[in-house]
Amino acid sequence: MVEQEVVRRMRALAEAGWGHKRIAREVGVARNTVRRYLRAGRAADKQVRPKARRLTEAEQQRAAELWDSTAEGNAVVVQALLAQEGIEASVRTVQRAVETRRRQVHAAQVATVRFETKPGQQMQVDFGEKKVRVGGQVVKVFLLVAVLSFSRRLFVRAFLNQRGDDWREGVAAAFMHFGGVPLEVLSDNARPLVVEHHRPAGTVRFHPAWVEFCRDWDVTPKACGPYRARTKGKTESGVKYVKRNALAGRDFESFDALEAHLAQWMREADERVHGTTHERPLDRFEREEKAALRALPTRVLPRRHQRLVRKVAHDALVDVDTVRYSVPHRLVRERVEVQVGDSQVRIFHAGQLVATHARSREPHGRVIDPAHWEGLWRLRPVETTGATSALAELGRTLGAYAQVVEQAAKRGAA
Template identity: 45%
Template sequence: MKRERITEGSLWSDPRGQVMKTPDDVAEMLRLRACGWGLKRIARQPGCSHHTVKDYVAAGGVKPFKSPERPKRLDGLEGWLRERLNRHRGNADAVRQDLLAEKGVTVSRRTLQRAVQPYRQALKAEALATTRFETPPGRQLQINFGERLVEIGGAKVKAFVFVATLGHSRRLHVRAFRAERQEHWFAGLESTFTTFGGVPEEVLMDNPRALVVRHDAVSRSVQFNDKLIAFAKHWASVLAPARPIGRTKGKTAALAT
């Protein structure tokens, strides 16, 4: 067997944490093993455990030392981070606040930005693939709810934010609540109509449980809550779920009366 030359400058590690053997010692172990020697007999030559010989033989020689990978604080939270980034529409700082409040995990802004970068790119790709749906003045109002952590009296409190956006001008009306119940949707809409001084022809929304009784994802048929239907008739407006064509829910469903 031709004896392989191993440089003295190579880094190596003993898998069992014993005293490190030189590259020449390890090469001699491999040579003797190739000659048919047993592990215990080989181990007596350099004065080490036969387990050490066994590990070097199994590895085929010395291996460069590699520091063990340090566990990261965000390991195992990939799915949660993606969902929260989508919920906050790419706002990484809002995700970082939720991370601290709900998971008790503190990370720097830069660390979180690196962790959510793939998900942010997916959001951008989706936005580029979305067709902008234009509406004439007074035609459409889009509504939605979001969540933010705010500090009140030195304590972190979750605020539920109602957001209404006019489809043509993109003018916004925002109002904060302590919850996201049916009465809060109605209060948000009423304050929007009062602030804007009028009622749009239709109101576009997602399918919140507080307003929708049943939503069939296949047929896209929607059964609205009776109180929502009465509310729409009172204000002489039309409401319906977000339409799949053109991704209309992006500025923020018309409820057909």
């Protein structure tokens, strides 16, 4: 719509004998706009906006029914379905009609009832990620955070990935840190843990390796509903707390320094007064939850047993979570299997063990066995000044050239 002042100016210029093109250039509008407003005459002075289209009560009820059923909460689909029934309305009109129903559904979805568990019943676990400067380089660090649901004691461990082995190692380390095993472990539907989760029926099919791990530790695996992360809100809050408080914008000299900082920070977190319980997590743990946890296994249980397939690079190294390990150079461009254990990295080729290294957690580090590169260095022949040298065969030695240089220097000084 054109401002009334512009319309009056266009009319005045037209009465002065200006043409449409010249008027359009003067007032900064299109020539057809000038032509339309001058043709409308004085009626254009009073511009009336059309009234907003409103659906009748019956039409609003029908729109809400379609929004709940066929349209699945999409107002654009509701508008198309209403048009098929002979009810013409814009998408914005439909949105206004179903606004009340949309608010009701949203409130029902976000409403949460806090669920408190008994001491020793549940531990919630989740992964978060944050970019941290380690050793002068920005590294994406994956943080496994475990929280005892009753006492709110918190455990965190940093990894360079979040594969199934990392989940199992982190959860086992949490059990060791707390000094006992709860009845169940609640997680989300991460792929290393959950294969399928049927939402209507609530049935979950866990990853076989995760099931085996939980069976070894005698703990029951649980998974929150799809898109219902609030079910494990304690560890969700714990992940945010770790990223914002423990790490924030801190720099670390090495990955070991990062792990040492997290160990110290966990002790400080246990001493804080929790915002929900209004108690220190350590006090609550010592008083009620410690005795409720079941004893740790007497034997050491395997945590990592996944084998990763890697292709050996031209420099006889394989990459595992940014850390590079050497293999015999004869395997360059070959595919090998890498087994990352708690403290060792073993590399296999065609079923045979070809390399064993101490596991490194330093990002972008290199772990090399010099024996793997033997034979790659080519020694250059050293020229001797003896009788068999090329200069001797020509009747000269390096001493003769030195004598010439010395004599030239003396002549120059004279």
